[in-house]
Each structure stands twice: as structure tokens, then as C-alpha cells.
Amino acid sequence: xxxxxxxxxxxxxxxxxxxxxxxxxxxxxxxxxxxxxxxxxxxxxxxxxxxxxxxxxxxxxxxxxxxxxxxxxxxxxxxxxxxxxxxxxxxxxxxxxxxxxx
Numbered sequence: 001x002x003x004x005x006x007x008x009x010x011x012x013x014x015x016x017x018x019x020x021x022x023x024x025x026x027x028x029x030x031x032x033x034x035x036x037x038x039x040x041x042x043x044x045x046x047x048x049x050x051x052x053x054x055x056x057x058x059x060x061x062x063x064x065x066x067x068x069x070x071x072x073x074x075x076x077x078x079x080x081x082x083x084x085x086x087x088x089x090x091x092x093x094x095x096x097x098x099x100x101x102x
Contacts, residue, residue: 022047024069025060031067038063 011019013030024031026045038059042050050056064070 021051021060024067025050025063031063034063034066038066
């Protein structure tokens, strides 16, 4: 399926790799300043750990906001990010369970 106005699935950085979550958050040279400030303090390059921890998810969201990669998030403010998740019993880094797993 083609996304309107997107000519290629590849990042327009010098590497020309696919624009994946991992590429943007951990490897893309275009976002090295944002990565240094937001992702490096997490002290991990494990994308699963970053995205499944509360601290890592917040850092990833802030990075996406600052890079303006996803225009639909341009109106999200830090206050929205700080709100508690619906599942308050879930520990940091613990993945949400589906109904089938319960």
C-alpha cells in the first residue's frame, strides 16, 4: 500500500535506509542531536527495551515530536505524555497483555 505524497519508503538521509522506528531513533544521522539528548541517556540501544519502558517511550515520543517526522503528533504537548497509562498496575518495561493471554 502506498502512502500519498510519499515517494519512497527510504529515509532521505545519507544512508538511504528504510525509514523504520529503529533507524530513526537509533541510526539516522539527521537526528543525531535529538538522539544524543533524548535516547543516549537511556543507556541502551535495544529498541524493544526503549519502547516498552515508560522512560524510553517518553523519550521516543519527545524525539518524534522534535523531529516533526509524524505531523499528526504536532499538537501533542508534554502534559499529554506525562499522563498515566490506563493500566496503572503494569510495571515499567512490562508489556501490556492481550485478553487472550489472561
